[in-house]
Amino acid sequence: MDIVLEKASETNASLKITLTPEDYKSEVDKKLREYGRKVSMKGFRPGHVPASLVQKMYGKSILVDEINGLLGRTVSQYIRENKLQVVGDPVPNREQADAIDWDNQTEFAFSYTLGLASEFDINFSDLPSVTQYNILAGEKEVNETITNLQQQFHSHTHAEEAAEGDTLYGELKQVSAPEGAAPFETKTALPLNKVEEDYLPFFIGKKKGETFTFEIEKAFPDEKDRALATGAKKEEAVDLTGEFSFTIEDVTRHEPAELNQEFFDKVLGAGVVEDEEQFRTRVQEIIQGNYARESAQLLRFDVEKTLLDNTPILLPDEFLKNWLAEVNEGKFTPEQIEEQYDDFTKSVKLQLIKNKIAEQADIKVEFEEVMEVTRQMVREQFGFMSGDNEEMNQTIDRIARNYLMDEKNNGQNYTSTHNRVYDDKVIEYAKTQLTIVTQDVSLDEFKAVAENR
Template sequence: PDLAKTKVTRYVVTVTDEMIDNELTRLQNRYGNMKDQESVNSEEDVINVHFTEVDASGQPVEGGATKDNSLLVKYFAESVRKQWMGKKVGEALTFTLAEAFEQKEREWLRSDLGFDKTDTAADSKPFSISITKIGLLEKRELNEEFFEQLYPGKEIKTTEGFREKIKEEIQAHWNAQATNQIHDQLYHQLVDHTPVSLPEAFLKKWLQTQGENPKTPEQADEEYPKFAKQLKWTLLSEKMVADNGIQVDPQEIRQFAKQQLFSYMGGAAMAEEQPWVNDYAEKMMKDRKYVEDAFHRIQTQKIFEWATTQLKPTDKAISAEDFTTMVESHQHDHH
């Protein structure tokens, strides 16, 4: 197909001041200092608490849920925040989750306490919530030392310059998401609109014999559309690889292994030529399954990168919320 005529949209997420403010606050908190407090004085205090499921008389339920957690006082529902004021380590309050927290906090708390996050019945269970530590998070001051710590060598001197750098990073994140979304559109355009003739009857019979357990004709019929799409994509991929000389070098697989290792370690930027990093990459190069998987992933990325250079997408501005909703509603299983 003529990719230049393929209709695709490049979504350009608008980075708002609110997004920059939120990220700035997150960084100030992350690099701030926790100062111990005698008692709870403010909604900004952080309290380490122990949740214990109790019965109507306040006694711990045998085998009930228990969990340590760390919460800002302001995460509690407004009606109960004032009840924490003045409380000290060792003191406790008893609430149901429905009394203590707003709806948006309850879902992750249910999950954290070992319930299903959709189990609304858990909201009516009473918990004794006892304080084990009280702290006040002192936000990191916005100064050149902080800017240099986060962005070494970038010579950022002012808060305005710092905000601009944060904006660049947020935009880069959303641009990468938008590129993935272009790849998704491209996949559908190629698979759905390129005529490829497949021997359907033969392939359905073949599907019945695959796997440990033979499949019925009905099961093969059900699986066939997804299988046909995957096969079509494989055939189209192989053609694009052959026609455009797309190759994967062993060194690229080593580099892929190193980058994966760094991401496992929280994205820490380390010297790539450290002996143990190279040893890890060489060890992975001996794992045939890993090499095949890495080869496939790098090749797929290169196919999309080449195909994207042939496109003439139309730009469309969109909010981060709308973009996220659109992507989530379209999650499915392919390539």
């Protein structure tokens, strides 16, 4: 076998492979013998079909399959052993392959076009610092969160007259129905928070026991809201227009939950805190934890952006655009590929950078690491707690393995989880090598930073 890499430029190359009988003949002969033992042919006992007939019937297809398999392994091995930064897939010279005379040739020549990324290095000491934002939860954020929780855990009270946000219960009647149709009437609830803003003052101050008329399509111009107010199906609510009368039988109001032990227990669990001061402290801790996750996401984004912006990599643009058109089999026009090409190249470059970092730091992902991440996913999804319950741990293990080894999606669950763990390890390593500067910011300041990104 002869393999030659010819570089036309820093980012374009061709790989030429020449195969001789010494490379493939022994394996082809072996498979022909295997076929000979299994093939059935009229007039011959099984396993006694003459080799010449087996060769005539199956020789070419076996040769083609063996050559194709050998080429695939050879190209992959050459790229791996020579650490070529290949982007896209090697593209075979189809005209050369189509011209092969499989019946008479014994020596075969193939060539592949390769797209290469230019050589690059990662020197962390030369990279600029990255800011990690520590979002402070002040009184404003704590007060807003507690107010929202009080609304979420509200109680119901009854009122004598309607106010903004109330719900009116009573009898709704159509004043004049279309000719030949019975007037629409029903017992229902009118949610005032769904009434058109300009029409809302009409309802405010209406008293329990009062009957009034209103134009329903003006009060509830949105068809979904009109369906909610009337209890009719959306497609039927469209036809409900004109004047309706409504008799108020009850007015219900949401009252924010009081800051008492019952409320604390509902929000945090029984007995977690004992007074308002402890409750506020715990709420602040929870807010800080949520902010920490948001800050971590932005830090990851900034680490990746810093690596991208400071690592020049050339790509074979023309090769990649042609390759994208070919592998997507006409699903995208050249204009669409051009439009999305910048985002695509960023993802390619970022993956090349991550692979380089992993190689330098000898970062690998073991099966047990993938399993542990999947176990945690199972615990969160099904509400399983961590602990020493052996039966529960075995159940979690079984679910995790079944998820990772699901044959229905050809192992994609394992691949995607493995890649996520790999990416996380690379980014965590990069954080240890970069200079990370911590900066305290308010929530509003953080939002402004994140929006600018």
